[in-house]
Amino acid sequence: MQPRWIFCARRVVARSHHSSLSLPKRLLSTTSAEHLSKTTRNIGIIAHIDAGKTTTTERMLYYSGYTRRIGDVDEGSTVTDFLPAERARGITIQSAAITFHWPPANPADPNPPLPPTFDSIPPSSISHNINLIDTPGHADFTFEVLRSLRVLDGAVCILDGVAGVEAQTEKVWTQAGLYQIPRVIFVNKLDRDGAAFARTVKEVGVRLHGWPAVCQIPWWKDGKSEFVGVGDVVNLRGMLWQGSSDGSQIQAFDLNQLETTNKQFAEELKKARVALVELLSEHDDVMVEKFLEYDEDHLAIPGLQILQSLRRVVLQTPQVVIPIFAGASFRNIGVQPLLDNVVDLLPSPLERPDPEISIGNRTSTLNQLLTAGPTPSANPTKKQSSKKNALNAQDIRNLAACALAFKVVNDPKRGILVYVRVYSGTLDKGSVLFNTSLSTAERAPRLMKMYANDAVEVDSLSAGQIGVISGLKHARTGDTLIVYRGLQLKGQPPGDLSTLQLRPINVPPPVFFTSIEPNSLSEQKHVQESLDILLREDPSLQLSVDEESGQTHLAGMGDLHLEIARDRLLNDFKAKARIGKIEIGYREATTSSTSPSTYTLDKPIAGKPAKAAIGVSIAPALLQDQYDPSSPQPPQNEDENHFETIYPLPDNNTLHISHPKLPSHDSSSHKSHLPPHLSLPGLLSAIHAGASAALARGPFNGFPVSNTNISLTLDTATHLFSTETTPTAMSMAARGAVATHLRQANDASPNVLMEPVMRVTIFVNEAAMGKVVQDLSSSRGGQVISLDGDDSSSSSSPASAADVLVNPASIYTPPDPFSSTATTDAGVAPGQLAAGQRQIVARVPLKEMVGYLNQLRALTGGRGTFVMSVDGFERMGGQRQKDVLDALRLAEF
Numbered sequence: 001m002q003p004r005w006i007f008c009a010r011r012v013v014a015r016s017h018h019s020s021l022s023l024p025k026r027l028l029s030t031t032s033a034e035h036l037s038k039t040t041r042n043i044g045i046i047a048h049i050d051a052g053k054t055t056t057t058e059r060m061l062y063y064s065g066y067t068r069r070i071g072d073v074d075e076g077s078t079v080t081d082f083l084p085a086e087r088a089r090g091i092t093i094q095s096a097a098i099t100f101h102w103p104p105a106n107p108a109d110p111n112p113p114l115p116p117t118f119d120s121i122p123p124s125s126i127s128h129n130i131n132l133i134d135t136p137g138h139a140d141f142t143f144e145v146l147r148s149l150r151v152l153d154g155a156v157c158i159l160d161g162v163a164g165v166e167a168q169t170e171k172v173w174t175q176a177g178l179y180q181i182p183r184v185i186f187v188n189k190l191d192r193d194g195a196a197f198a199r200t201v202k203e204v205g206v207r208l209h210g211w212p213a214v215c216q217i218p219w220w221k222d223g224k225s226e227f228v229g230v231g232d233v234v235n236l237r238g239m240l241w242q243g244s245s246d247g248s249q250i251q252a253f254d255l256n257q258l259e260t261t262n263k264q265f266a267e268e269l270k271k272a273r274v275a276l277v278e279l280l281s282e283h284d285d286v287m288v289e290k291f292l293e294y295d296e297d298h299l300a301i302p303g304l305q306i307l308q309s310l311r312r313v314v315l316q317t318p319q320v321v322i323p324i325f326a327g328a329s330f331r332n333i334g335v336q337p338l339l340d341n342v343v344d345l346l347p348s349p350l351e352r353p354d355p356e357i358s359i360g361n362r363t364s365t366l367n368q369l370l371t372a373g374p375t376p377s378a379n380p381t382k383k384q385s386s387k388k389n390a391l392n393a394q395d396i397r398n399l400a401a402c403a404l405a406f407k408v409v410n411d412p413k414r415g416i417l418v419y420v421r422v423y424s425g426t427l428d429k430g431s432v433l434f435n436t437s438l439s440t441a442e443r444a445p446r447l448m449k450m451y452a453n454d455a456v457e458v459d460s461l462s463a464g465q466i467g468v469i470s471g472l473k474h475a476r477t478g479d480t481l482i483v484y485r486g487l488q489l490k491g492q493p494p495g496d497l498s499t500l501q502l503r504p505i506n507v508p509p510p511v512f513f514t515s516i517e518p519n520s521l522s523e524q525k526h527v528q529e530s531l532d533i534l535l536r537e538d539p540s541l542q543l544s545v546d547e548e549s550g551q552t553h554l555a556g557m558g559d560l561h562l563e564i565a566r567d568r569l570l571n572d573f574k575a576k577a578r579i580g581k582i583e584i585g586y587r588e589a590t591t592s593s594t595s596p597s598t599y600t601l602d603k604p605i606a607g608k609p610a611k612a613a614i615g616v617s618i619a620p621a622l623l624q625d626q627y628d629p630s631s632p633q634p635p636q637n638e639d640e641n642h643f644e645t646i647y648p649l650p651d652n653n654t655l656h657i658s659h660p661k662l663p664s665h666d667s668s669s670h671k672s673h674l675p676p677h678l679s680l681p682g683l684l685s686a687i688h689a690g691a692s693a694a695l696a697r698g699p700f701n702g703f704p705v706s707n708t709n710i711s712l713t714l715d716t717a718t719h720l721f722s723t724e725t726t727p728t729a730m731s732m733a734a735r736g737a738v739a740t741h742l743r744q745a746n747d748a749s750p751n752v753l754m755e756p757v758m759r760v761t762i763f764v765n766e767a768a769m770g771k772v773v774q775d776l777s778s779s780r781g782g783q784v785i786s787l788d789g790d791d792s793s794s795s796s797s798p799a800s801a802a803d804v805l806v807n808p809a810s811i812y813t814p815p816d817p818f819s820s821t822a823t824t825d826a827g828v829a830p831g832q833l834a835a836g837q838r839q840i841v842a843r844v845p846l847k848e849m850v851g852y853l854n855q856l857r858a859l860t861g862g863r864g865t866f867v868m869s870v871d872g873f874e875r876m877g878g879q880r881q882k883d884v885l886d887a888l889r890l891a892e893f
């Protein structure tokens with residue numbers, strides 16, 4: 001049988017003189033939504049930095065015919081890394097979603113009918129629509145990886161065959177597992193000196209907690225280290241990449257041919273087939289039946305049966321079997337069969353679990369909402385709010401589409417592009433999109449699919465599809481967009497629908513910040529507009545204005561995160577601004593309470609008289625030495641028996657607003673308490689905004705305030721002054737009130753500093769372990785939590801009960817061309833790391849982790865890697881606080 005990809009690869013050569021992309025539009029416009037969903041794969045590539053994601057993606061685009069020459073990351077000519085900052089650094093910063101077809105469609109018959117089942121042919125016999133999302137590999141962009149993961153149906157994890165499983169891979173792998181994303185592995189860079197396929201496969205078992213199913217074995221020329229092709233264990237054939245520089249010419253040899261030309265390789269291929277059938281039989285009952293049907297002959301089972309069994313195990317939840325493929329993208333080896341396997345093994349959008357949603361105060365799934373009819377009340381005690389927010393069957397029928405904006409990109413040529421994944425219904429060009437995150441509606445002027453660097457306009461995007469909306473003014477990365485039939489631009493969908501969030505995620509607290517000052521007044525507008533775009537692109541950046549200094553502070557997740565933001569601002573947006581040093585974002589915690597008093601604002605705003613008052617007091621939150629800052633929840637208390645609304649705020653702050661009971665359905669009680677131009681929700685949101693602004697800068701050292709309870713009291717009889725009390729006046733009153741009391745509390749007993757503390761996981765070679773632990777605990781003030789996964793929370797132990805404990809001795813691997821101690825199983829117990837590898841988990845103040853990579857490299861001869869994430873904020877000891885403050889002051893001069 002001639003491999004299908006040989007045909008595809010040849011077609012690439014034939015197509016390469018065509019410059020335009022006329023095919024996709026036809027394909028999309030004539031394909032039914034269901035056909036499209038069945039033949040769609042929304043996949044991502046996840047990997048450690050430099051494992052070869054970009055190189056592999058470029059080959060995928062080339063072989064599928066979407067680019068005419070192979071891009072080269074080292075030359076800065078790739079399609080996917082398209083920001084100048086990315087090209088300059090050779091790393092991927094933004095997730096770019098690209099659509100292509102695999103196998104390439106036949107222009108004469110772009111939509112051949114789908115067979116009723118794929119029982120007799122593999123899915124990759126039919127052209128599929130692949131939406132590929134390239135995810136960033138650097139730890140600072142973990143949040144961006146998470147955002148991309150949300151929209152994936154499957155993933156290819158690329159490993160560097162020399163480095164094996166690296167720290168960041170393990171982290172992203174686990175995160176993808178939490179989203180139940182089926183994954184396959186591509187062991188790349190097998191052409192490099194020191195590439196160790198066998199060791200890497202064992203590491204997959206032990207560190208990624210699954211059973212590696214070796215589906216391809218590397219083909220080393222004459223059994224030595226020149227990597228020339230792969231052995232296809234599923235179809236029992238060898239594939240040799242030789243004779244063409246672009247990898248489009250591949251020779252295939254069946255087992256009989258191999259037995260005469262390369263006996264040793266043929267024997268290994270058979271061993272691999274036996275191991276694969278054995279492994280599949282342990283996890284798939286159908287494979288056991290096939291095994292018996294074919295007289296227990298591992299080699300007699302047809303490749304298609306093996307493929308179908310692999311597909312079943314990959315789609316099992318949790319995924320325990322991990323298919324492994326081999327290649328060297330840079331040498332153009334292995335990419336076409338990898339693409340076949342993406343189509344054959346990874347799921348279509350129709351095969352994915354129902355996406356999670358949050359609506360009102362509860363969580364559910366989208367299909368439950370769409371099929372359940374009228375929604376039940378979120379909380380039986382909240383009668384009033386549930387009555388107001390309940391949805392009837394017609395409301396739900398009117399929900400014409402739900403989509404998630406997973407990426408906003410400012411394209412130099414096309415303006416702002418919002419990448420969306422549609423989860424239900426169909427999003428049509430021109431429809432009104434209600435943004436449930438911003439509570440505003442805007443029209444979708446243009447819809448597109450992105451093919452490499454070419455955009456193709458489409459009229460609609462149906463469920464399961466990934467596409468781009470251009471011309472939106474407000475939508476940000478992460479926003480949920482819904483289409484509600486008949487909704488006008490100024491309207492709001494009924495009840496809880498206006499709060500519907502698809503796959504909501506918590507934004508971690510920013511731990512670094514920098515200051516931004518326009519060079520001149522005339523530059524201010526451009527700087528602000530550029531910052532607005534940056535924030536739409538990346539909501540894990542946060543902006544605040546320091547009223548005292550007039551400076552704008554930009555806060556982010558890591559120093560590289562802010563560095564990239566700075567580069568984007570200055571180089572891409574050409575903003576003329578002074579940008580300060582990147583500093584650690586400490587917090588200051590209140591340590592004493594204040595007595596209640598009333599604060600009155602009485603000064604003109606924008607030339608108009610303004611007056612508003614509010615009662616205020618503050619107190620330290622239960623004085624915790626540590627806290628875990630999570631994102632604020634929606635208001636907790638709308639119970640009609642209470643007069644208080646409680647807002648949990650970031651950084652362990654809480655805002656209590658006492659106010660009169662004004663049921664929102666009772667307009668007469670509103671009229672008796674409030675002037676006609678004010679509403680209770682409007683006043684509460686103004687107070688919330690004012691109090692939050694005051695907390696952004698503490699009186700002690702200008703850091704954001706943490707661990708503080710704020711009590712504000714709104715007495716509608718004495719605190720409102722007719723038309724002089726506007727929401728803006730009330731917001732300013734709240735801000736002034738809180739700022740005054742924060743100062744009072746700090747004067748009575750100074751605030752204390754809290755510092756970000758990281759959870760750090762470090763992988764080192766055995767010889768370096770002692771030095772690294774010593775450096776962590778003595779020089780960096782860190783606390784070692786576990787060594788080699790002896791703590792249940794460490795990432796080398798199974799992350800959950802679903803994870804399996806894999807004994808590396810039971811994993812089949814072909815031999816590597818050179819023998820290495822790392823490929824032996826000696827001394828490696830199940831659940832432990834491969835020989836020679838050690839893992840350290842520690843809590844270390846962020847300040848001590850700045851520039852750690854260089855130090856770790858020096859201590860480990862360049863082999864150590866680490867990942868870290870914010871574990872919480874911790875109160876600093878007196879001496880440490882003094883040292884930090886002294887250093888900060890020194891830096892000001």
Ligand SMILES: Nc1nc2c(ncn2[C@@H]2O[C@H](COP(=O)(O)OP(=O)(O)OP(=O)(O)O)[C@@H](O)[C@H]2O)c(=O)[nH]1
Nearest residue numbers: 049050051052053054055091092137189328329330
């Ligand atoms: N020898 C060899 N080098 C490779 C191979 N694949 C990629 N590289 C090189 O590895 C380096 C990193 O490759 P990229 O494709 O940029 O890796 P990436 O994973 O996209 O990296 P980030 O975008 O930084 O996350 C480049 O210098 C590539 O040329 C391969 O198969 N063999």
